[in-house]
Amino acid sequence: MIDILAISGSLRAASTNSALLAALAANAPSDCRVAVYDGLGLLPIFNPDDEGDRTPREAARLIEAVTGADGVIVSCPEYAHGVPGGMKNALDWLVSRDAAVGKPAMLVHASARSLYARAALAEIMRTMSFAMYEETALEIALLGKKPLEMENILAEPTNVLAMRNAVSAFAEFIAAR
Template sequence: MEKSLILYALCGSQRKASTNRRLLEALRDSAPAGVSIRVCELIGELPIFNPDREGESTPAVVEEFAAEIRSCDGIVVACPEYAHGLPGGLKNALDWLVSRDEVPFKPVMIAHASHRGDFALEQLTEVLKTMSLRLVDEAFLRISLLGKSSETQADVIAESVESGRLLSALVKFCAAINRARA
């Protein structure tokens, strides 16, 4: 990596034991030297988006969330599919950022912890592109953890670390960030 990078990870599932959170934590723990990944803990705390609460009326937790987005070099998003769509909490968090200046052209990597969920991936891609975020397609990571026991999930993650899949995706993402900075 050329320069230290800070990545901010958004988990669409608010369950502490979610497979998407586990994947984000594995990415965090596998990050190469000079790269730190912070997993967002604010999504479940955000109030329901209301345009009347933007500007001077913006809630403090939304300002805190936006500040995290502003200060990071790139965003990693992992989310499940709920009823063929994006989880409401993640969509709500993104809605709070739509009219703000933190996100345009910010690089995004999508990580997916399931062998299914293509409806949510399509919707997530559409929302992120509409918000002018810059998807780094070559860094897309799909590791199937859904429906597996905790022990099997740990084995799949360990194999993905050993094989270099997690590191490879992160290196591609960080290289894209550094290219855009040059």
């Protein structure tokens, strides 16, 4: 069984990125378990003085989740041509740890408009030594959709197959490392 941690860079209740990750988890191949991290909004602002024995509980939970996962999938919105602060803050908690080093990671997208954030996030994660899987891009356009519309789009057979294939390809990448 391949364990994958999915992290949404959005805190919105009706987040398209979170909906995409929930659908990925629900449609994962039988040899993969996708767990969605739900603590992004609970993370305190990163402060290097709070590392080590002083690491806050939620930051420790994130670090443990990333460390224990075989791979990480991130879906992130773009704010003002950049990575949202909450997502960057989560990554900052991982910078001085070994959790990211060599950890397979894949970006998936709920909008075709997040090109700047995609590039910035990939650069940040490569700099942190994540092993970025960039062969199969999964993008399902959900921007501007209401929850029921998102649910219907994500349930379309072609999208279910695309999600399953993307996770399968990522799992193969993880297994080959």
